[in-house]
Amino acid sequence: MKQLVSTMFTKLSKDGKIALKPSKKNALINFLSCVPEIVTSAAKRDFIIKGFLTPGMMNDKYKRYPNIDTILPTCRRNPSQQEYSLCHSAFAPLLKRFRIEGYIDDSYLQQLGFPIDIDKYRKEARRTATIAQEYI
Secondary structure, eight states, rough: HHHHHHHHHHHHHHHSOOOOOOOHHHHEEEHHHHHHHHHHHHHHHHHHHHHTTTSSOOTTTTSSSSHHHHHHHSSOOOHHHHHHHHHHHHHHHHHHHHHHHHOHHHHHHTTTTTTOOTTTSSBOOOOSSSSGGOOO
């Protein structure tokens, strides 16, 4: 890999497309030669799955379905027994809706009996399905 990258740098230099000091060129060649190995070890299946198992986005057994008993403890407050029961009873319709729509809007949650979320200032916190939500 290092030889390939080095050859490409030599070609780019001869074509006048790149001009680097030898020390910078060597450092860049060394780094670029390692990138495939870094990416391969960082993107291992076990690491990716762990990122979904820990917050409950998939279960341990089938590694396919969300795990409500792992998701609920991520709430900022402990749900009441009534809320817990509602989560369990509404889980199947919520999962179905998510598969169809790709998200679950507040109005559907209200139809199922869930209260509206409240922010830290005790005001209603409605989530809109916009691209801005990806960056919050």
